[in-house]
Amino acid sequence: MALSFEPDPCAKCEELLQPYLDRDLSDAERVQAEKHLDDCSYCRKRYKFEVELRRFVRKAVVEEMPPDLKQKLAALRTPLL
Numbered sequence: 001m002a003l004s005f006e007p008d009p010c011a012k013c014e015e016l017l018q019p020y021l022d023r024d025l026s027d028a029e030r031v032q033a034e035k036h037l038d039d040c041s042y043c044r045k046r047y048k049f050e051v052e053l054r055r056f057v058r059k060a061v062v063e064e065m066p067p068d069l070k071q072k073l074a075a076l077r078t079p080l081l
């Protein structure tokens with residue numbers, strides 16, 4: 001049996017990081033997420049990646065992306081249709 005994705009090495013990631021990025025946490029939860037980002041290098045890397053990705057996605061609304069970047073993002077993105 002072949003898995004196409006690596007198992008997530010940190011369970012906190014999905015639980016904290018996504019709502020943190022969406023600013024969808026209470027103050028207490030936000031503090032918890034920030035503390036976790038300090039402790040966990042995996043989440044820190046993932047967080048940076050997500051922030052970059054969001055910046056590109058927002059920029060892409062008004063700017064044309066370079067084709068190599070477009071390709072890179074397309075490889076990462078789950079098809080929406």
Ligand SMILES: [Zn+2]
Binds near residue numbers: 013
């Ligand atoms: Zn983590």
